[in-house]
Amino acid sequence: MFQRIKALTKKEFLHLKNDWWLPVFMLVGGVLELILVGWSTSRPISNLPLVVMDNDRSATSRQIVTALENTGTFEVAAIAKKESEIETSLVSGNATAVIVIPDGFEAAIMDVKRSPIFPVYLNGAESIPAKEALSAIEGVVTEIDRRIMIEQYGFKEQDLAVFNPSIVVRFNETLSEAHYTIPAELGLMLEFTVLLFAALAFSREKELGTLEQLLVMPFSSLEIIIGKAIPVIIVGFLDFVLMLAMTNMVFGVPVRGSLVLLLALALIYLLVELGKGMVISVFSKSQHQAFLLVMLVGMSDFMFTGYAAPVELMPKALRLFANLIPAHHWLFIVRGIMLKGSDFSILWPSVAAILGLGVVILFFSLRYVRKSLN
Numbered sequence: 061m062f063q064r065i066k067a068l069t070k071k072e073f074l075h076l077k078n079d080w081w082l083p084v085f086m087l088v089g090g091v092l093e094l095i096l097v098g099w100s101t102s103r104p105i106s107n108l109p110l111v112v113m114d115n116d117r118s119a120t121s122r123q124i125v126t127a128l129e130n131t132g133t134f135e136v137a138a139i140a141k142k143e144s145e146i147e148t149s150l151v152s153g154n155a156t157a158v159i160v161i162p163d164g165f166e167a168a169i170m171d172v173k174r175s176p177i178f179p180v181y182l183n184g185a186e187s188i189p190a191k192e193a194l195s196a197i198e199g200v201v202t203e204i205d206r207r208i209m210i211e212q213y214g215f216k217e218q219d220l221a222v223f224n225p226s227i228v229v230r231f232n233e234t235l236s237e238a239h240y241t242i243p244a245e246l247g248l249m250l251e252f253t254v255l256l257f258a259a260l261a262f263s264r265e266k267e268l269g270t271l272e273q274l275l276v277m278p279f280s281s282l283e284i285i286i287g288k289a290i291p292v293i294i295v296g297f298l299d300f301v302l303m304l305a306m307t308n309m310v311f312g313v314p315v316r317g318s319l320v321l322l323l324a325l326a327l328i329y330l331l332v333e334l335g336k337g338m339v340i341s342v343f344s345k346s347q348h349q350a351f352l353l354v355m356l357v358g359m360s361d362f363m364f365t366g367y368a369a370p371v372e373l374m375p376k377a378l379r380l381f382a383n384l385i386p387a388h389h390w391l392f393i394v395r396g397i398m399l400k401g402s403d404f405s406i407l408w409p410s411v412a413a414i415l416g417l418g419v420v421i422l423f424f425s426l427r428y429v430r431k432s433l434n
Contacts, residue, residue, distance in 0.1 A: 064279055068287025075264070076291060086257055087299050090249040094303050097245045098311040102238035105192040108156040109137035111149045118166035124178075124204065128159070133196035146181060156183050157193040169208060231316075231399045239399060242313050244367045246303050247394040250326065251333050251387050252358050254296040258337025259350040261288040262429075267346050281433040285426065289334055296330050307398075316401030322394070325411060329390045332418035335425035342432045361387040386421075389413045 076083050110128060114121045128134045137154060140146055149155035158181040168176035180197055182190045210216070232239040265271035274284065301323070307313045315322065336357065344350035362368065364382040371382045382388045389410040396402035396410075404411070 061283060064283050065287050065290075068279065068284060069290045072261075072288060072291040076295075079264075082257070082260065083295055086253050086295055087302060090253055090299050090303055091306055093249060094242065094245055094306055095310070098238055098242045098307070101241045102236060102311060104132075105189060106132050107135040108133055108189055108193055109154055110134040110193075111138045111140050111146065111155040111158040112136055113140040113143075113146065113158065113160045115163040116161045116165040120166040120169060121161040124159075124161065124200070127200045127204070128196065131196045131200065133192060150181060150183050153183070153185075155181075156186065156189045157181065157197065159197075238311055239313055240395075241367075242307050242311055243394045243398045244365070244391055246300075246307055247391045248358075248362060248365065248367065248387065249303060250296065250300045250330065251361065251390070252354070253299050254292060254330050254333040255337045255340070255354045255358055256351065257292045257296060258289070258334050259340040259344065259354045260347055261292065261338065262341040263344040263347050263350040266344075275433065281430040282426075284433060285338065285429055289338070292334055292337070293327075293330060296334075297327060300326050300330070313398060315398050317397035317403060321404065322397045325390075325393055325397075325407075325414075328411075328418065329386065329393075329414055332386050332414060332421055335418070335422040338429050339425050342429050361385050364388050365391045367391065383413065384417065386414050386417050389417075 112125055114125070125136065129136060134157065138145075138149065140149065140158070146158050146160070149158060160179045160181075162178060165176055165178060168174040182193055184190050229235060262271065265274060279287075304315070304322075308315055337354070340350055340353045340357065344353060364371065364378070364385040365387045366372075366382075371379055371388065374382070392410045393402075393407050393414075396407055400406075
């Protein structure tokens with residue numbers, strides 16, 4: 061039996077040698093995806109285009125524009141002279157924010173009986189830059205308001221003291237978005253890699269017309285499945301190790317917990333996704349169909365991982381359904397070990413969920429695949 065499995069495994073690696081693009085895509089594609097996501101999320105948002113319409117043309121208005129530029133968030137892209145230019149710049153996407161400083165703004169600041177205002181328009185079609193722009197503008201306005209209270213109205217610094225909470229940020233001290241997105245991307249890329257690789261195992265044989273030859277040989281269906289699975293496990297696990305090293309060495313995302321525990325659980329999760337991929341492979345009649353089914357299953361799982369939208373915000377029925385998705389528990393484990401240093405005593409509910417789902421998935425997967433082959 062072991063000799064036959066060894067021969068099948070060798071045959072699979074020969075297939076990979078001839079179709080070299082597949083393992084290259086598995087290994088390099090995941091790493092490139094991780095690099096792009098990490099690079100885009102680790103960089104601060106800066107140089108957002110700002111359009112200014114200064115009808116006051118005073119020293120105060122110039123100070124406001126300078127203060128906004130000094131935040132590093134904005135770069136003055138244009139000076140508007142007419143109201144119509146505001147709408148044009150927002151619709152065309154040439155402006156993330158537009159500020160309009162009305163005539164008499166400086167005089168309104170000097171008058172204690174007046175409340176100076178200036179309109180701000182944000183391009184809400186791009187919500188992330190708009191939120192960053194809003195945060196920067198609010199910070200500048202708060203500082204200007206504080207300075208006015210001190211210089212113009214005679215308040216003292218201690219008079220403006222407010223309650224300030226003592227905030228301690230754990231696990232992601234700089235609140236870097238990359239520390240959230242990169243571990244999640246790492247976990248998801250393992251799923252997509254294994255699903256795709258496993259889904260092509262039998263669909264490739266069908267498309268090439270070699271599956272019938274394989275079935276008439278003196279191999280049992282179980283031996284064929286194991287022989288097909290071993291290369292998927294090896295390549296998928298190597299891909300995960302490579303991406304994990306990239307995550308730590310290039311982007312500085314720590315692995316605060318046990319590396320051995322993370323790798324062991326990654327292997328278990330890999331086997332669960334392998335079962336799903338084998339079912340897709342037997343069900344598909346071509347490699348193209350298998351690829352489309354992998355994207356459908358992968359994107360469906362993606363919606364319940366909490367990466368795109370928090371699961372806690374979903375309706376109760378969907379929250380309960382998310383517990384049936386192995387990737388949902390896997391991402392909790394990855395973030396827990398890497399960012400929080402969680403050990404098994406914390407992670408055991410998620411581990412138990414993956415093991416339980418894995419037993420069910422592998423049982424029905426093995427039964428379905430063997431029945432199809434027989």
